[in-house]
Amino acid sequence: xxxxxxxIAAIRIVFFALIAALAQMVLVIADYYFNDEExxxxxxxxxxxxxxxxxxxxxxxxxxxxxxxxxxxFAPGSGYFARVRxxxxxxxxxxCDAACEEHFLPPTVRPPDxxxxxxxxxxxxxxxxxxxxxxxGQVLLIEFATVGDTEGLIWSVFWHEVxxxxxxxxxxxxxxxxxxxxxxxxxxxxxxxxxxxxxDNLDPLNLGEGLPTGNMPEEISHLTRAVNRAFQRTxxxxxxQRMMTSAIAHEVRTPLAIIKLExxxxxxxxARKAEADVDELAEFVTQLTGxxxxxxxxxxxxxxxxxxxxxxxxxGSVAPWVMARGDTIAFETADAxxxxxxxxxIRDACRNLIENAVRHSPAGTAITVRVGQGPTISIIDRxxxxxxxxxxxxxxxIGLAVVERVLSLHGARLVHRQDETGMTASIxxxxxxxxxxxx
Numbered sequence: 276x277x278x279x280x281x282x283i284a285a286i287r288i289v290f291f292a293l294i295a296a297l298a299q300m301v302l303v304i305a306d307y308y309f310n311d312e313e314x315x316x317x318x319x320x321x322x323x324x325x326x327x328x329x330x331x332x333x334x335x336x337x338x339x340x341x342x343x344x345x346x347x348x349f350a351p352g353s354g355y356f357a358r359v360r361x362x363x364x365x366x367x368x369x370x371c372d373a374a375c376e377e378h379f380l381p382p383t384v385r386p387p388d389x390x391x392x393x394x395x396x397x398x399x400x401x402x403x404x405x406x407x408x409x410x411x412g413q414v415l416l417i418e419f420a421t422v423g424d425t426e427g428l429i430w431s432v433f434w435h436e437v438x439x440x441x442x443x444x445x446x447x448x449x450x451x452x453x454x455x456x457x458x459x460x461x462x463x464x465x466x467x468x469x470x471x472x473x474x475d476n477l478d479p480l481n482l483g484e485g486l487p488t489g490n491m492p493e494e495i496s497h498l499t500r501a502v503n504r505a506f507q508r509t510x511x512x513x514x515x516q517r518m519m520t521s522a523i524a525h526e527v528r529t530p531l532a533i534i535k536l537e538x539x540x541x542x543x544x545x546a547r548k549a550e551a552d553v554d555e556l557a558e559f560v561t562q563l564t565g566x567x568x569x570x571x572x573x574x575x576x577x578x579x580x581x582x583x584x585x586x587x588x589x590x591g592s593v594a595p596w597v598m599a600r601g602d603t604i605a606f607e608t609a610d611a612x613x614x615x616x617x618x619x620x621i622r623d624a625c626r627n628l629i630e631n632a633v634r635h636s637p638a639g640t641a642i643t644v645r646v647g648q649g650p651t652i653s654i655i656d657r658x659x660x661x662x663x664x665x666x667x668x669x670x671x672x673i674g675l676a677v678v679e680r681v682l683s684l685h686g687a688r689l690v691h692r693q694d695e696t697g698m699t700a701s702i703x704x705x706x707x708x709x710x711x712x713x714x
Contacts, residue, residue, distance in 0.1 A: 281460045285453055292449045299441050304433055311400070316391050317432045319404035322419040326357055327408035329368070330415055337413050339367035348426065356403075356420040361413065371420075378403040378420040386416055399424040466490045470499055477506060531557045577615045582704075583608035585618055586646045589625045597629065601638035604629070608646040614704045616685055621702075624681045625652060628700050631675065632656040636697065653701040 307314050328342050339359050341349070349355050349370035356375045359368040364382050371379060378394060380386050391404035405418035421428065470486045477486065485503035488496045531553055538550045590606040597604045625644065632642055632654055639659040646652050682689055687704045 280464060281457045284456050284460055288449070288453050288456060292445065292452075296441060296445050299445070300437055303437055303441060307433060307436060311393070311396065311398070312391075314429060314432060315393060315400055315402040315404070317436065318400065318402065318421070318424075318428060319391050319419055320389075320406070321432055321435060322357075322428070323404075323406045323408060323417045326359060326417045326419065327410055327415060329359070330408075330410040330413065332411045332413070337361065337367065337411075339415075341368065354422045354425045356422075358405075358418045360416050362416065367415070375420060375422075379405070379418045386418075394420070394422065400429060463492050467495055467499075474502070527560050528557070531560065576617045578618060579613055580616050580618050580621070582612045582614055582616075582621075582650055582652060583610075583646045585616075585621060586625065586644050586652055589622050589629070590644050592622075593626055593629050597633055597642060600633050602633055602636065602640045602642055604642045604644070606644050609648055612646050612648060612650045614650045616704070620681045620684070621652075624678045624702065625654065627675070627678050628654040628702075632698065632700070640697070650704045651701050652704075653699055655699045656697040658697050 307317070325342060325345060329340050329345075331338050331340070341357075347353075349357055356371045356378065357368065358366065358371050358379055360366045360382065362385075366382070380390070386405055386407070389404070389406040391402065393400075393402050395401035401422050403418070403420035405416065408415045408417055466487065466489060470488075470491070473486055485506060486499045488499045488503075491499060535550060535553045535557070538546045538553065586608060587606050590604055594604050629642060629644065633640070633656075636642075636656045637658055641657045641659075643655040643657070644652070645655060678689060682702060685704065687702055690701045690703060692699045692701070
């Protein structure tokens, strides 16, 4: 199943954006991982902010409790230490024993707003530092130290930096780029979609201005103009073919009439056979001319027609010829069977099917024309019991082409069904014959 262009573009944008994000993530991690000073500073900033969330005020008294997610971080022997004190030196919390006091500033010293010092260089990090945090009108002096970073807190620093400097900005950029691209593609293809719908109803013989090319991208507009030229050439070929077919049929008709006239004056069985062949050739010329003229049919010629009456007229007109050939013909109909058709064309189609049944069936065949609901018109031939093989015919077979084209113009279809008793050819009309003929 073909995908819309905007979906293809969106998938590719996302794909390449993910590759770019992955590459950028690798660069960010590599940049921070090999920069211990920056990594230590970011770790201290992060832990100071998290520790500051434990401050609260009750009845004007400042209290402190470790945030829940940090409750187990400063257990003895963990390698992490923290101290929280007020500006006047009052210690609200401390997990530091005498051995780690050397990592922090003396309580009597008012620390700067932010400070960092490395206990040991390299990784895992051995760093201490602190900063001031203002909460609820109170200024807290918070200090943090790690010896060995046993819990791998630096990875939370990496994730925080990736989120702040990569995921959020790239997500916003991706949404804007993808949205702009999709809107641009949809707007650019809107006239292309209109041209595609117009192409479904385009008639090479009545091209007019052809497919619209306004507001299209130049590359697609060039293709559309090429399609219009191709339709124009197709229309010219069809018109030339019709003109040639009509001219040939017209030129042949007169010599055929002269030949038949000359043969009628010859008293010979061979002359009668030749005369019959001339009649078939004249019928072929008539059908060829009719086929060339079918394309002139338009929707204004469709009429709400009683198919029962039409079928009865056809049977009445061909009955003498059928019986002269040694066969019989009958007519059956249901009540009120109507359809939107061009009556003259459906008469010709039924007549062709009846003649085809007579020519290809043994003498004594019973032919029935039946009009039924659906609506349908069926030509049924039933061979007599014990009959020989079907008769052969030297007919040129243009009649079936005429029938198929007539039915195509009506949005109808021809269904053949054969069994041991004979053949049934059924014309099945749609309920919207005239509407389908438009296309």
